[in-house]
Amino acid sequence: MRLLTSEEMKRVEAHAAKYGLSYHRMMENAGAACARNIRSVVEKEPGTRRNVAILCGKGNNGGDGFVIARKLLDSGYRVCLILLSGYPGTNEAEYMYKMTAELNIPTVWYDADPPKAAQTIKTADILVDAVFGFSFYGTIKPEMAKVFALFNDAEGIKFAIDIPSGAYCDSGRCDPGCIRADYTIAVSALKPAHILHPASDCCGDIIIASIGIPEESFAAVGSSMYTYHANEIAARFPKRRIDAHKGDFGHLLCICGSYTMPGAAYMAAKAALRSGVGLVTCAFPRSIYPTMTAKLTETLFLPLEETADGALSRNCIPRLLQRLDQYDAIVIGCGMSVCADTAAVLQAVLENAKVPVIVDADGINLLSKNINLLQNAACPVVLTPHPKEMSRLCGLPVPQVQSDRTGTARSFSHAQGVFVALKGANTVIASPDDNRIYVNVTGNNGLAKGGSGDVLAGMLGAFAAQRMDLHDALCVGVYLHGHCADEVAQNLSRTGMLPTDVIEALPACYADFES
Numbered sequence: 001m002r003l004l005t006s007e008e009m010k011r012v013e014a015h016a017a018k019y020g021l022s023y024h025r026m027m028e029n030a031g032a033a034c035a036r037n038i039r040s041v042v043e044k045e046p047g048t049r050r051n052v053a054i055l056c057g058k059g060n061n062g063g064d065g066f067v068i069a070r071k072l073l074d075s076g077y078r079v080c081l082i083l084l085s086g087y088p089g090t091n092e093a094e095y096m097y098k099m100t101a102e103l104n105i106p107t108v109w110y111d112a113d114p115p116k117a118a119q120t121i122k123t124a125d126i127l128v129d130a131v132f133g134f135s136f137y138g139t140i141k142p143e144m145a146k147v148f149a150l151f152n153d154a155e156g157i158k159f160a161i162d163i164p165s166g167a168y169c170d171s172g173r174c175d176p177g178c179i180r181a182d183y184t185i186a187v188s189a190l191k192p193a194h195i196l197h198p199a200s201d202c203c204g205d206i207i208i209a210s211i212g213i214p215e216e217s218f219a220a221v222g223s224s225m226y227t228y229h230a231n232e233i234a235a236r237f238p239k240r241r242i243d244a245h246k247g248d249f250g251h252l253l254c255i256c257g258s259y260t261m262p263g264a265a266y267m268a269a270k271a272a273l274r275s276g277v278g279l280v281t282c283a284f285p286r287s288i289y290p291t292m293t294a295k296l297t298e299t300l301f302l303p304l305e306e307t308a309d310g311a312l313s314r315n316c317i318p319r320l321l322q323r324l325d326q327y328d329a330i331v332i333g334c335g336m337s338v339c340a341d342t343a344a345v346l347q348a349v350l351e352n353a354k355v356p357v358i359v360d361a362d363g364i365n366l367l368s369k370n371i372n373l374l375q376n377a378a379c380p381v382v383l384t385p386h387p388k389e390m391s392r393l394c395g396l397p398v399p400q401v402q403s404d405r406t407g408t409a410r411s412f413s414h415a416q417g418v419f420v421a422l423k424g425a426n427t428v429i430a431s432p433d434d435n436r437i438y439v440n441v442t443g444n445n446g447l448a449k450g451g452s453g454d455v456l457a458g459m460l461g462a463f464a465a466q467r468m469d470l471h472d473a474l475c476v477g478v479y480l481h482g483h484c485a486d487e488v489a490q491n492l493s494r495t496g497m498l499p500t501d502v503i504e505a506l507p508a509c510y511a512d513f514e515s
């Protein structure tokens with residue numbers, strides 16, 4: 001499903017206007033559609049009170065609010081308009097305002113009578129935010145912040161038109177004083193703010209309202225961001241022929257673990273096995289052989305030379321290189337530790353592998369110390385950083401990474417020629433040869449535990465080894481990792497769930513997608 005940025009939405013509307021759907025008609029359709037959806041929500045319960053307060057800005061979002069006022073009035077609602085920014089400032093909004101004036105709809109000019117506006121908000125049964133829409137930027141002015149606080153504290157059902165006022169459409173940022181709605185009616189299409197945190201937290205339930213823009217206009221513009229839902233993931237889930245054998249599902253090499261972190265290697269391998277790969281070989285320092293063999297029964301083992309501290313030694317490189325052609329994908333870095341020897345191992349793998357290499361955890365930490373290792377990579381490379389690791393990779397403060405997660409992932413992906421899965425709330429996936437960004441919608445904060453990334457890395461490696469399109473493998477893996485975590489959280493709790501709980505729940509979660 002596409003996510004349209006503010007500029008893309010403007011271009012879609014311009015295309016529709018060019019081919020016969022006027023801006024006046026789009027505004028009329030938008031207001032009518034929003035009014036229908038408001039009625040659909042509030043009239044589910046008999047005896048719903050019908051006092052409506054509509055906060056209007058001076059732009060086209062306010063124009064939508066004027067149309068909503070007319071339509072709700074026609075349906076027997078008692079409507080009051082509150083104009084927060086003075087007289088309408090666009091031709092379409094002015095036209096719609098004049099139509100409400102002809103109907104004598106009560107109007108409060110906030111600048112002239114703040115107490116009356118406040119009282120109207122407090123006593124309304126239904127509140128509608130039609131102030132900014134997708135055009136907001138900067139910060140909310142103090143006086144308007146007071147009004148928004150009244151709106152948020154009011155007891156009535158709250159609706160935001162298109163995007164809650166105070167949220168940034170494209171990045172998902174929001175002002176601290178942002179409107180917090182019970183329902184957001186997305187006009188024409190989803191926007192990034194409907195999906196990306198923290199703006200999405202202000203949206204409540206999201207309703208998409210079509211306003212008659214033809215599909216040709218959306219197709220002509222395209223979209224720079226998109227998300228998948230369950231049916232779209234199911235269409236990409238690996239198919240298994242009835243006469244298939246293990247060789248059909250690939251062979252994954254996991255180069256993971258160290259004396260102090262054997263669990264990371266175990267979780268990556270176990271998650272891969274649970275994700276349909278035909279064979280998994282675990283390569284690890286010899287000292288953790290007893291631990292690995294006690295925990296894993298279905299994998300092949302490749303114990304290797306190690307340093308005095310129990311990390312992989314550079315002396316193991318010849319053995320690794322002799323075997324690289326046996327594998328269909330490689331996961332490297334989980335619990336591997338950071339030292340000169342592991343850096344040499346990572347470099348050798350990147351320079352000699354011909355299959356996708358998923359670099360996670362300590363592999364990313366090694367790259368952050370020498371990003372030039374990517375320049376000589378002979379294989380497709382996937383990086384799976386969390387925000388702090390992304391900060392190290394690109395030299396930006398964590399808050400800057402988080403303020404524009406999609407832009408950061410895209411820029412780094414293109415600059416370094418790698419796939420990036422930037423983890424966190426709404427993991428985003430960027431590809432080196434595509435401007436579009438996938439934004440994930442599954443997962444919860446129960447995944448905020450050590451080991452969750454190892455599970456994801458193993459899953460991604462498994463799907464890559466099954467020879468899926470690499471971008472699809474990442475989208476499917478990230479979605480299903482979060483989906484399974486959501487199931488586990490519902491059955492156990494977000495507080496108490498463990499990454500190993502997610503691994504054990506994978507088979508049941510995969511059942512619906514398999515069928």
